[in-house]
Amino acid sequence: MGMASEQLIILAMLLPLVGAVLIVVFDKQPNLRDSLSVITSLALLATVLSLLPIVLAGDQPSVMLLEIAPGLPIKFELEPLGMLFACVAALLWPVNTLYSIGYMRGNNEQHQTRFYICFAIALCSTMGIAMAGNLLTLFICYEILTLSTYPLVTHKGDEAALKAGRVYLGILLSTSIGLFMLAILWTWYLTGTLDFKAGGILAGNVAGPELIILLFLYIYGIGKAALMPMHRWLPAAMVAPTPVSALLHAVAVVKAGVFSIVKIVVYIFGLDMLKLSAGADWILWLAGLTILIASMIALRQDNLKRRLAYSTISQLSYVILAVFILAPLSTVGAALHIAAHAFGKITLFFAAGSIYTAAHKTNISQLNGIGYRMPWTMTAFSIGAISMIGLPPTAGFLSKWYMLMGAFQEQQVIAVLVIIASTLLNAAYFIPIIYAAWIKQPDQDSGHGEAPWPIVIALMITASLTLALFFFPEVPLQLATSLTGVHP
Amino acid sequence: MIDTHLSLLIVVLPLLAAPLVAILPSGRFAWGVSSVVAAATFVLAWMQLVNVSTGNIISYELGGWAPPWGIEYRIDAANALVALIVAGIAAITLPYALRSVEQEIPTRQQPLFYSAFMLCLTGLLGITQTGDIFNVFVFLEISSLSTYALISLGRKRQALTAAYQYLIMGTIGATFFLIGVGLLYAMTGTLNMNDLSQRIPDLVEHRTIQTAFAFIMVGFALKLALFPLHLWLPNAYTYAPSVITVFLASTATKVAVYVMLRVIFTVFGFSVIEDTPTDELFLLLCVAGILIMSFYAINQRDSKRLLAYSSVAQIGYMMLGIGFGSMLGVTATLVHLFNHALMKGALFMAIGAIVYRIGSSRIDDFAGLGKQMPWTFAAIIIGGLSLIGVPGTAGFISKWYLVLAAMEQQNWLIVAVILIGSLMAIVYVWKIIEALYFNTATEQPHTAVKEAPLMLLIPTWVLVLANIYFGLNTELTVGTAETAVKLLLPGAN
Numbered sequence: 001m002g003m004a005s006e007q008l009i010i011l012a013m014l015l016p017l018v019g020a021v022l023i024v025v026f027d028k029q030p031n032l033r034d035s036l037s038v039i040t041s042l043a044l045l046a047t048v049l050s051l052l053p054i055v056l057a058g059d060q061p062s063v064m065l066l067e068i069a070p071g072l073p074i075k076f077e078l079e080p081l082g083m084l085f086a087c088v089a090a091l092l093w094p095v096n097t098l099y100s101i102g103y104m105r106g107n108n109e110q111h112q113t114r115f116y117i118c119f120a121i122a123l124c125s126t127m128g129i130a131m132a133g134n135l136l137t138l139f140i141c142y143e144i145l146t147l148s149t150y151p152l153v154t155h156k157g158d159e160a161a162l163k164a165g166r167v168y169l170g171i172l173l174s175t176s177i178g179l180f181m182l183a184i185l186w187t188w189y190l191t192g193t194l195d196f197k198a199g200g201i202l203a204g205n206v207a208g209p210e211l212i213i214l215l216f217l218y219i220y221g222i223g224k225a226a227l228m229p230m231h232r233w234l235p236a237a238m239v240a241p242t243p244v245s246a247l248l249h250a251v252a253v254v255k256a257g258v259f260s261i262v263k264i265v266v267y268i269f270g271l272d273m274l275k276l277s278a279g280a281d282w283i284l285w286l287a288g289l290t291i292l293i294a295s296m297i298a299l300r301q302d303n304l305k306r307r308l309a310y311s312t313i314s315q316l317s318y319v320i321l322a323v324f325i326l327a328p329l330s331t332v333g334a335a336l337h338i339a340a341h342a343f344g345k346i347t348l349f350f351a352a353g354s355i356y357t358a359a360h361k362t363n364i365s366q367l368n369g370i371g372y373r374m375p376w377t378m379t380a381f382s383i384g385a386i387s388m389i390g391l392p393p394t395a396g397f398l399s400k401w402y403m404l405m406g407a408f409q410e411q412q413v414i415a416v417l418v419i420i421a422s423t424l425l426n427a428a429y430f431i432p433i434i435y436a437a438w439i440k441q442p443d444q445d446s447g448h449g450e451a452p453w454p455i456v457i458a459l460m461i462t463a464s465l466t467l468a469l470f471f472f473p474e475v476p477l478q479l480a481t482s483l484t485g486v487h488p
Numbered sequence: 489m490i491d492t493h494l495s496l497l498i499v500v501l502p503l504l505a506a507p508l509v510a511i512l513p514s515g516r517f518a519w520g521v522s523s524v525v526a527a528a529t530f531v532l533a534w535m536q537l538v539n540v541s542t543g544n545i546i547s548y549e550l551g552g553w554a555p556p557w558g559i560e561y562r563i564d565a566a567n568a569l570v571a572l573i574v575a576g577i578a579a580i581t582l583p584y585a586l587r588s589v590e591q592e593i594p595t596r597q598q599p600l601f602y603s604a605f606m607l608c609l610t611g612l613l614g615i616t617q618t619g620d621i622f623n624v625f626v627f628l629e630i631s632s633l634s635t636y637a638l639i640s641l642g643r644k645r646q647a648l649t650a651a652y653q654y655l656i657m658g659t660i661g662a663t664f665f666l667i668g669v670g671l672l673y674a675m676t677g678t679l680n681m682n683d684l685s686q687r688i689p690d691l692v693e694h695r696t697i698q699t700a701f702a703f704i705m706v707g708f709a710l711k712l713a714l715f716p717l718h719l720w721l722p723n724a725y726t727y728a729p730s731v732i733t734v735f736l737a738s739t740a741t742k743v744a745v746y747v748m749l750r751v752i753f754t755v756f757g758f759s760v761i762e763d764t765p766t767d768e769l770f771l772l773l774c775v776a777g778i779l780i781m782s783f784y785a786i787n788q789r790d791s792k793r794l795l796a797y798s799s800v801a802q803i804g805y806m807m808l809g810i811g812f813g814s815m816l817g818v819t820a821t822l823v824h825l826f827n828h829a830l831m832k833g834a835l836f837m838a839i840g841a842i843v844y845r846i847g848s849s850r851i852d853d854f855a856g857l858g859k860q861m862p863w864t865f866a867a868i869i870i871g872g873l874s875l876i877g878v879p880g881t882a883g884f885i886s887k888w889y890l891v892l893a894a895m896e897q898q899n900w901l902i903v904a905v906i907l908i909g910s911l912m913a914i915v916y917v918w919k920i921i922e923a924l925y926f927n928t929a930t931e932q933p934h935t936a937v938k939e940a941p942l943m944l945l946i947p948t949w950v951l952v953l954a955n956i957y958f959g960l961n962t963e964l965t966v967g968t969a970e971t972a973v974k975l976l977l978p979g980a981n
Contacts, residue, residue: 181877
């Protein structure tokens with residue numbers, strides 16, 4: 001071990017920023033610039049992975065940056081759930097960088113420097129969220145993530161981007177300032193601390209209707225979790241270039257939302273406290289409704305990215321549903337689903353971008369027979385789709401399995417029914433795409449082939465990760481189980 | 489020597505500079521002298537704050553005449569903090585002034601401009617330093633009269649009307665204040681605020697004292713533009729020269745809020761308010777001001793006017809803390825007073841930089857300028873985020889203490905109003921940012937526009953960075969405010 005874990009934590013947040021500076025410096029030499037961004041992303045992966053054994057051994061390394069006011073520090077502390085999230089983001093960043101290079105060049109996008117800088121800041125704040133040691137730090141990073149992704153969403157700079165940007169920022173910023181901040185302040189007012197503690201800090205401090213209101217403030221204040229009706233920013237964000245949709249709006253941003261919710265439920269409320277108070281049942285219903293309604297909306301979308309966006313909304317609520325079953329086993333499922341959905345969904349977005357780059361097609365009705373022109377892309381897409389449905393041998397099966405076990409354990413019939421119904425719906429909106437791509441005859445010959453090689457390599461890697469998580473689940477499973485201290 | 493006469497020097501230095509600057513032959517000389525004086529005043533104000541930050545009180549007898557017969561300068565953490573922000577903003581505005589004034593003010597008038605600026609600074613610092621309530625009136629008039637002149641120097645003809653409007657309203661306010669002071673003197677026979685605070689409790693039931701209180705409150709509500717007595721403010725801020733808008737928005741209303749604090753808590757004692765419906769009235773006006781003025785701000789097409797309405801709304805936030813009358817509330821008032829000076833200063837400076845380049849502050853004329861003026865644009869973004877109250881900025885600290893103060897009172901309505909106000913701030917701040925960022929209107933692209941000169945950018949960015957610094961380190965702001973509150977509300981726990 002060369003470096004102390006404290007320095008590694010700081011390094012993990014600094015590396016994306018170092019990358020951003022390098023990009024500015026070497027702006028005029030695209031080849032050098034792009035290779036440097038791949039190298040920094042690999043360095044970040046190495047940094048995060050070197051922290052992994054420490055957390056697996058049961059340590060929670062922490063570092064305090066500064067104290068804003070007495071009792072209100074900005075500090076970072078790495079616990080199992082954060083480690084899992086950090087690993088997922090760090091693992092997918094190099095892949096996404098590779099993909100971005102192919103995509104941005106293939107589509108001749110403008111303002112590439114601004115794009116990479118904002119991307120790097122977004123990554124830095126994602127690492128900050130994963131490693132946040134208290135609610136205040138989490139909140140600061142959460143807001144930086146919102147703001148740094150705004151220029152990415154509005155990248156095209158036209159009227160449509162402006163409108164989408166308004167929805168995006170309008171929902172994310174007003175929920176966080178209006179509700180999330182209030183919830184944090186209230187928590188501080190009740191307990192005098194904002195630290196994440198095993199078993200929660202709110203037990204004995206809040207009960208009855210106040211508890212329900214506080215839960216409401218957290219659940220809807222974290223707009224990034226896209227629980228209906230705060231979900232509209234996510235489809236709006238799809239005007240962004242595909243690498244943004246892939247890494248940020250399938251992984252970093254949305255996962256930051258559900259990650260925050262899981263973290264707050266486990267470390268601020270505490271599972272036992274919520275279970276005893278029975279004040280959280282209504283969230284189960286809301287999550288269930290979001291899963292089903294979003295799936296039904298997804299079913300009716302012809303635009304591929306929009307269908308994926310609604311699928312994401314539905315999949316995010318799986319995590320919320322799982323954690324609010326309030327069983328340790330389903331919490332394991334929730335944690336695993338953060339990883340499983342990330343690998344699967346980024347593959348799907350990569351495939352959508354690949355189709356757009358090679359064939360300039362955005363709609364599902366245009367995809368007939370495309371599997372033979374773009375075999376790699378569509379193979380990866382099929383693997384991702386199977387994972388979304390939750391079938392073996394993919395990662396999606398694993399997380400659903402734990403969710404269902406938890407639901408059975410707690411006799412949560414609604415949760416079981418929702419999971420089954422949505423599995424059918426998922427199949428209903430993904431299988432037709434696979435069918436069209438491989439079985440249907442192409443309408444006309446458009447003469448395109450596969451996408452550029454960086455794109456193909458990137459999506460093959462993520463598809464392999466989706467499979468790998470099913471066959472080698474030990475590390476994520478160990479992290480997820482140590483979250484609640486249960487060993488299945 | 490400096491140490492003993494510190495508190496006096498802070499006022500006398502700019503006062504002496506004013507006539508000197510007026511007779512200097514050129515604007516550049518006048519600017520140079522003013523800048524040095526403002527910087528020196530800032531250093532002195534800093535030393536003064538260090539002296540009182542532990543809870544000490546400096547009592548300085550003017551001319552060696554013992555109070556209550558002579559004028560006493562009485563400095564505790566509250567004055568020192570306000571004096572620091574006034575002197576600090578002056579010191580940072582003057583470097584900015586050089587280029588901006590050269591463009592906006594005719595050469596012949598420039599020395600007079602700086603002279604009036606020095607007088608205005610004298611007046612504002614005098615109000616914060618003095619412990620004598622009649623002396624407050626004198627300094628108030630010095631600052632007001634010079635302000636009317638400064639506003640009228642704006643480039644557009646409307647500046648004259650704006651100055652005249654402010655002159656009328658300001659004079660009414662000052663007269664009300666003077667009547668109140670006269671009544672107090674008639675009843676107590678003293679003008680020293682410390683002395684008054686000892687005599688008033690026995691007389692508090694007396695109707696004349698209560699009348700005096702009402703006159704003083706209305707007088708200063710006019711000066712600090714408490715809704716609905718704010719009508720002079722939007723025009724004054726919109727049409728004044730850029731530099732003056734920056735200076736006034738960051739200091740003048742802040743000083744008036746300070747006087748309000750001093751009069752309510754030191755001179756009368758909060759019980760005067762508590763026993764009457766005054767505190768409820770304050771809260772009501774604040775709530776109405778925050779909501780209505782934010783709504784007005786959203787509907788403005790001129791960026792300076794938009795920020796002016798936002799200022800009136802922000803004054804509502806500051807007065808909320810006074811309405812609560814709790815330690816936490818007054819802490820929030822002082823903290824927000826300080827932080828708001830930083831954010832509005834930064835924003836008006838950045839807007840001034842745009843005006844310097846394109847000669848207009850209309851939002852429609854900003855289309856796509858963010859690309860040509862990236863540093864100015866970034867300054868507006870960070871200043872705007874601070875105004876909204878995004879964590880990591882000074883504005884967040886203000887909101888934090890305000891909401892906590894409201895929670896402590898179990899006043900959930902006010903909690904909601906504070907947050908709704910923040911949401912409305914998102915809308916009006918983003919209105920400016922969107923205009924700068926997107927270029928959807930194709931009529932006149934600003935291809936020839938360059939980034940603002942460094943002389944404008946550096947002061948702007950000093951304030952922008954201060955917004956971030958005081959968002960991450962609250963030792964100075966919250967620490968001093970807490971010390972001040974202990975002296976202002978000695979009875980509270």
